[in-house]
Amino acid sequence: MRAAWRAEWAKLLTGRAAPAVPLGLAVLLTAGGVALGRDSVDPVQLRLLGVRLGQAAVAAAGVQLLAGEYGSGLIRTSLLAVPRRLDLLAAKAALLTAFVAPAAGLAVGVAVIGLPPGGALARAAVASVVYLILVGLLGLGVAAVVRNSATAVGIVLALLYLMPMVLRMLPDPDWQRVLYRLTPATAVQALTTSTAGPVALPLSPAAALGVVAAWAAGALALGAFVLHRRDA
Amino acid sequence: MIWRAEWLKFRTVRGWMFGAAAAVLIVVALGVLAATSVTMSCMDGTHEVDCPAPPTDSAGRSVADKFTFVHRALDGDGSITARVGGLDGTITYPPPDHDEIVRGVVPWAKAGLMVKDGTEPGADYAAVMVTGSHGVRMQSGFTRDRAAVPGREAWLRLTRQGDEITGDVSADGAAWQRIETVRLDGLPATVQIGLFVTSPNGMTVEENPQGGHAVAARWTQATAQFSQVSPAGGWTESLVGYSDYRTTWEQAHPPGHTETGGVITVAGAGEIGIDSENGLAVERVLTGVFAGLLPLIVVAVLCGTAEFRHRMIRTTLAAMPRPVRVSVAKAGVVGVVSLLAGLVAVAVTLPVASRMLRANAVVVLAVSWPTMLRIALGTALLLSLAGVLAYGVGALLRRAVPAVVAVTALLLAPPILAVTSVLPPDVGTWLLRLTPGAAFAIQQSVAAYPQLSRPQTVADGYFPLPPWAGLAVLALWALAAVAAATWRLRRSPA
Structure with missing residues (x-):
């Protein structure tokens, strides 16, 4: 397991894609926070709007980490070196977390600079970082299932951005309400706001994190299953 | 010759044809879903009736x-x-x-x-x-x-x-x-x-x-x-x-x-x-275009990146040593395929969904026939130009994942963010003037008029640019992307 982790680390550092991602994320978040930091009904949500943009970069990193190897054929070498496939996936997941967490933490921190500190703000900031990590893992899981990088990224982006819009067209309003609360887009809205209250929000922050975690876990579990059963 | 070669390449990749078909199916399916999900009822005095359609003027507008x-x-x-x-x-x-x-x-x-x-x-x-x-x-x-x-x-x-x-x-x-x-x-x-x-x-x-x-x-x-x-x-x-x-x-x-x-x-x-209140805007049944664009973007990006990954581009350039022609032919094939996909999607969705809405006694706001034609053709052109843009960005970056993310962020994110978030109205307005997302203005059936008293900002779904100007913004982006990709192809072919 340690060998797998170190091998992944080496691949990441020598590749050119991955380091660009946290950088891009940091720029997006910071720019969003500073440029948009004006008066609003909900300044925290406005500052953290960068989370909603930056999540695309993080998801792409998660996808690229695995689907990139399928694209170049490197995956066969990787699996030859680490024959226990779940170890490979676990190493990648751990690495992604270790990579995204500090970058997201720093970027979110800069984005909310200058806002009056408080429990709501701290909660929103921490939740944003956790959310971004989970989105990365979601990307990794989807990549393990579909293997083609462009398709995987398309699916993840659809999940992140388009689901609420599609659900709004469902005929049954009860189903609509239930499913609407299960989308990552609703969750990120609930997570990055400081106006607490069940009236304004369709989800409590804890439930929102649960929703996103369930998506990421589901994708990873399916990915692990497929990776385990299928030829590379 | 080169056009036929490029069309052959597109046609024979099963996933690409599948992606283009998926785009059409998504637009149609979501349009039908949208049509079935709307209900409307009005009160006439104390009892419930089907909503009356608002009057129409001499041009046919509600x-x-x-x-x-x-x-x-x-x-x-x-x-x-x-x-x-x-x-x-x-x-x-x-x-x-x-x-x-x-x-x-x-x-x-x-x-x-x-x-x-x-x-x-x-x-x-x-x-x-x-x-x-x-x-x-x-x-x-x-x-x-x-x-x-x-x-x-x-x-x-x-x-x-x-x-x-x-x-x-x-x-x-x-x-x-x-x-x-x-x-x-x-x-x-x-x-x-x-x-x-x-x-x-x-x-x-x-x-x-x-x-x-x-x-x-x-x-x-x-x-x-x-x-x-x-x-x-x-x-x-x-x-x-x-x-x-x-x-x-x-x-x-x-x-x-x-x-x-x-x-x-x-x-x-x-x-x-x-009148924009007493009925459903006709473009609502085309909201599925947002979701349908994603598979189209993926396919178009792959058209731009695939040959670089497999080094096929060397063979292509050996057979046709003029990079500009190769680039234009590829962009053209993607553009035409997306245009056809868009035309089919619109030609099915608009009549079917409007029929279903009428059957549900939902009032659809009437528009003049030039406006209807603009919405239908404009939506197909929007898909076409989006395909060309995605191809151009793919061929420029030569890497699929960043290209898909970039095109989605430029084209789909601005309209969604401007409508469903706390983005300040002026930021939303500028986003929908400068990004390719401005093109969705082509679907707007009812423009904003200052002499009406309701709010008509970007957040309420009113686009800042006139319809064709918005589409022109996307066309410029697509042109710039293809031009940049061609330039890069001439400088470093592989």
């Missing part, structure tokens, strides 16, 4: 046309002159406390003179008027609006000469100032000319934390006094566009007119203008 009209017939050319003043009225439960009924007029309450092709709602008209707080204006054709002088009292004159209607304003009834002359084509020899008063609902607008505005409408009424009217006498009263049912408000404040000592007092409530 309009609001409700006012009190005190009129007489005018044969051939002629004019009407009156002194309009004493604008007053009732506003129910205004902000901030919403707890009382006050005397006053809303900013767009209107009182003045009108020439109209009969008294049917939707008939052509031209009018000069004083307004609650927007001064003296001349309006015609439900969308045209021209400001003259400030003030809530004025001498007004409206003159018909052939198809031309001229409005004049004066402070004293002696020195007249021309506002403008408008043409009403096909006006019959006999028209109705007279005095009108109307007052749109008061709007309580609250910013919605999830984006957009929450609007509550409150009934208002305006009254105005017309004196020294010439020609004098012979007036008929028509309540244009009123339903037969009178609400409690209207029973207490009935619309109509009274005449005492040469002063005619007219009371009315309603709105004259384009």
Whole structure:
């Protein structure tokens, strides 16, 4: 397991894609926070709007980490070196977390600079970082299932951005309400706001994190299953 | 030759054809879903009825046309002159406390003179008027609006000469100032000319934390006094566009007119203008385009990146050593395939979904046929240009994942963010002017008009650019992306 982790680390550092991602994320978040930091009904949500943009970069990193190897054929070498496939996936997941967490933490921190500190703000900031990590893992899981990088990224982006819009067209309003609360887009809205209250929000922050975690876990579990059963 | 080769390459990749077909299916399926999910019901007095369709104007657009009209017939050319003043009225439960009924007029309450092709709602008209707080204006054709002088009292004159209607304003009834002359084509020899008063609902607008505005409408009424009217006498009263049912408000404040000592007092409530509230905008059934674009973007990006990954580009350039032609042919194939996908999607979705909506007794706001054509063709062009943009970005970056993310962020994210978040309106406005997402303006059936009192910002779904200008922004982006990709292909082929 340690060998797998170190091998992944080496691949990441020598590749050119991955380091660009946290950088891009940091720029997006910071720019969003500073440029948009004006008066609003909900300044925290406005500052953290960068989370909603930056999540695309993080998801792409998660996808690229695995689907990139399928694209170049490197995956066969990787699996030859680490024959226990779940170890490979676990190493990648751990690495992604270790990579995204500090970058997201720093970027979110800069984005909310200058806002009056408080429990709501701290909660929103921490939740944003956790959310971004989970989105990365979601990307990794989807990549393990579909293997083609462009398709995987398309699916993840659809999940992140388009689901609420599609659900709004469902005929049954009860189903609509239930499913609407299960989308990552609703969750990120609930997570990055400081106006607490069940009236304004369709989800409590804890439930929102649960929703996103369930998506990421589901994708990873399916990915692990497929990776385990299928030829590379 | 090169075109056929590129088409062959596209056609034989199964995933690509599948992606293009998926785009069509998604647009159609979501359009049908949207059509089945909408229901509408209205109250007529105390019982529930199917909603009545709003009246349509001579161009076929749904309009609001409700006012009190005190009129007489005018044969051939002629004019009407009156002194309009004493604008007053009732506003129910205004902000901030919403707890009382006050005397006053809303900013767009209107009182003045009108020439109209009969008294049917939707008939052509031209009018000069004083307004609650927007001064003296001349309006015609439900969308045209021209400001003259400030003030809530004025001498007004409206003159018909052939198809031309001229409005004049004066402070004293002696020195007249021309506002403008408008043409009403096909006006019959006999028209109705007279005095009108109307007052749109008061709007309580609250910013919605999830984006957009929450609007509550409150009934208002305006009254105005017309004196020294010439020609004098012979007036008929028509309540244009009123339903037969009178609400409690209207029973207490009935619309109509009274005449005492040469002063005619007219009371009315309603709105004259384009209607965007009493029905579903037709482009709503094309919302699936957002989701359908994603598989199209993925396929188009892969068209741009695939040959670089497999080094196939060397073979291609060996067979056709002119990179510009190769690039143009590839972009062309992607553009044509996306255009066809868009045409099929629109040609199926629009008629099927509209039919289903009608079957559900949902009122779809009527648009003129050029507008309908623009929405249909424009949506297909939007898909086509989006495909070309995605191809260009893919061929420029030569890597699929960043390209898909970049195109999605540029094309799909701005309209979604502008409508469903707390983005400040000016930021949203600039996003939808500068990014390729501006192209979704091509689907807008009802434009924003400043003379209507409801909020019409980006967050409420009104695009800042006119339809074709928005599409042109996307076209420029697509052109720039393909040009940059071609430039890179010439410099470093593989």
